[in-house]
Amino acid sequence: xxxxTRYLVLQDGxxxxxxxxxxxxxxxxxxxxxxxxxxxYFLNAPTIWAHETSTMLYxxxxxxxxxxTLRHRGHVRSEVIYGLMHPRVKAGxxxxxxxxxxxxxxxxxxxxxxFAAHSxxxxxxxxxxxxxxxxxxxxxxxxIAVALVILQNIAEWLRALLTMLGIEFTDPRxxxxxxxxDPELLDKAQG
Numbered sequence: 680x681x682x683x684t685r686y687l688v689l690q691d692g693x694x695x696x697x698x699x700x701x702x703x704x705x706x707x708x709x710x711x712x713x714x715x716x717x718x719x720y721f722l723n724a725p726t727i728w729a730h731e732t733s734t735m736l737y738x739x740x741x742x743x744x745x746x747x748t749l750r751h752r753g754h755v756r757s758e759v760i761y762g763l764m765h766p767r768v769k770a771g772x773x774x775x776x777x778x779x780x781x782x783x784x785x786x787x788x789x790x791x792x793x794f795a796a797h798s799x800x801x802x803x804x805x806x807x808x809x810x811x812x813x814x815x816x817x818x819x820x821x822x823i824a825v826a827l828v829i830l831q832n833i834a835e836w837l838r839a840l841l842t843m844l845g846i847e848f849t850d851p852r853x854x855x856x857x858x859x860x861d862p863e864l865l866d867k868a869q870g
Contacts, residue, residue: 683837684849690834691750691851697827698747704740708733727810735817742824746831750852770842777836784829791822 715729748754761769797803798815805814841848 680846680848683841684851687834687838688851690830694746694750694827694831697743698750701740701743701747704736708736708740711736727808728812731805731808731810731812735812735814739817739820742820743827745824746827749828749831749835767843767845770839773839774836774843777832777839780832781829781836784825784832788822788825788829791825795819795822 711729711733715726715733718729719725761772764772795815795818798818803814803818804811838848838850
């Protein structure tokens with residue numbers, strides 16, 4: 680089970696690292712939008728590039744955040760019935776969802792790779808503005824983001840399978856030992 684735990688630590692670490700790295704895109708988006716507001720409303724000199732740049736940054740941010748969100752259980756889920764279930768039944772439901780997710784994401788990855796490859800072949804440019812930036816680099820983010828979600832989905836699938844089968848394993852995202860708990864809080868709770 681140490682191998683499983685090591686894999687989960689590595690995969691969760693990858694999702695966390697990517698999530699933290701892309702969180703900086705929000706500052707870039709804000710910078711671009713502030714620059715546009717100042718240029719447009721204070722200098723009376725609007726840019727031709729700010730809107731599309733902020734849209735591309737936001738698109739990359741949203742796509743690349745998928746694995747991080749899955750790792751932190753942030754996707755929408757109906758808790759009304761799910762919350763009443765036994766942990767092994769929950770794990771069975773999760774296993775079904777993650778299995779279906781892998782199938783759908785596998786198809787989507789194939790389509791995304793083809794989509795990005797075609798964009799690179801034709802050296803695609805945007806026709807949404809006068810600026811006409813290249814879009815093939817941003818379209819490359821799509822298959823990368825899907826691949827990252829697939830990797831995290833596999834980790835979640837493995838967690839669900841082991842839980843459903845009743846196999847004990849150390850889940851690195853669950854505080855499993857007392858050392859993870861603040862000793863002061865533990866003393867207050869016990870005393």
